[in-house]
Amino acid sequence: MPTVDAVVRCPIAPTFRVSQLAGMFDLPPEPHTERRFQVELPGLDQPWQVGLIVGPSGSGKTTVAAAAYGRRLRKRLRWRRDRAVVDGFDRRLSTRAITQALVACGLGSPPAWCRPYHTLSTGEQFRADLARGLVSPGKLLVLDEFTSVVDRPAARLACHAVRRALDRQTFAKRLIAVTCHEDVARWLRPDWVLRMPEGTLTRRCLRRPRLRLEIFRCRHDVWPLFAPHHYLTGKLNHAARCYAGLVDGELATFAATLNHFRPDRLRISRLVTLPKFQGVGLGGAMLDGMGSLLSEAGAESITINAGHPAVIGHCNRSAKWEFRRLYKTGRKPSGMYLQHPHWKTSAGRAVATFRWKFS
Known part of the structure; x- marks a missing residue:
């Protein structure tokens, strides 16, 4: 199992105020700060579909994801303000493939497909980002700040939708969600979970809650x-x-x-x-x-x-x-x-x- 060794180093400018604070709080003078994260992550050659990196702000989850997956780590996608959502996808995709992706991610309202991205609700924007990412080139999608801008009930249902689509093999893609929200785990049902800052890796598939x-x-x-x-x-x-x-x-x-x-x-x-x-x-x-x-x-x-x-x-x-x-x-x-x-x-x-x- 691959080990990720990520180091964050930042220089400290020796200003008057920095020296004053160092004296007030008995801090040792240092030319830079450094944090090291060493964790294990499942390899891409192993059998899994969905991964979850979760932890509070400042725990190093984004640093680890960036070190492990590089440019494949994404945050928000860019959309043109003068084009409909369906026109924001790769031109090589058919309209049928685009609408199937949107439906699978829970954005199933055709009126919303024809509107510009910025006019959608926050929850609809998240689902549009997810659909576009899942049909983008490549076999792996790593999303930072996963569900961070969505209210929690909507986030859980969106996770339910995307896991359902992945189970049906609607997308030939692996997904890694990087988030500070632990509640998505039961609905996303990841095959492995990396919890920061402990750096503990567990492999499991949770049972999805039932909706009545x-x-x-x-x-x-x-x-x-x-x-x-x-x-x-x-x-x-x-x-x-x-x-x-x-x-x-x-x-x-x-x-x-x-x-x-x-x-x-x-x-x-x-x-x-x-x-x-x-x-x-x-x-x-x-x-x-x-x-x-x-x-x-x-x-x-x-x-x-x-x-x-x-x-x-x-x-x-x-x-x-x-x-x-x-x-x-x-x-x-x-x-x-x-x-x-x-x-x-x-x-x-x-x-x-x-x-x-x-x-």
Whole structure:
């Protein structure tokens, strides 16, 4: 196992005030100060995916990371103020690869993808930085001040999202987080942890805490909280039945249903997760919960037309949803939709149709 030997040396200017302080506190006159850090870190030839270097400010974690990984150590990324977030990625990446990376890191709101980086919230900026770093060239990403600018609940959920994506091999990348926040360990589930200033290295993989989602019927007045984060329109059909999902008593997800001209044939018309909770699987859990809830209430058919990559990915992976058809240019208005041209359809955009499998 490689040993990192880092030395920080700084000259001391022999000024009058320095000499005065040395006399006041009986400090020995020194031409420079020096701190040495000697620690062990797992090698890049060993099997691991996520590492964590954690310790209080001034404990030497950044010094050790810089000595071990050099230029691969990053802090904040630079983004152009006159370009959308999706335009801040490597030009060689496809739009599909960029959006998949953003979704995997918990930034799953298409309206946010089209805005400049500086207009995003602090939590959204952190997730954008993370996504861009994970699809950057190279096999290792080392992030300094990891989650330092994000409130703790949002930081834990972001860690949950990125570890989930790494476990699914969404990124061909190793991640090392350098932080002063111990609380991220349970959610990031690192394969090894270096604790400073003790310099102790432990190898383990913690069990991820479980999130409990509670679904209940709600009124239309809940929708305005979720509308800005929906990737289509902020409008909600007056005939829609609304449902909200709570995590630890806090609103996290929203779903709405419409019937296909029969009360027992339902379509999930809205599915939105608030930015703070994106990337941890709550949207998929809400979708599955809605399927179970509606089928128990007597529904004979439950479908969803999805264009969002996260929804399509969940339905494709799930054994509870059956793929029915792909409409590359959307569904053209027909039947009663021709008589009501103001009704929203999927014309002009690609959507996939899935149907709930009744047990």
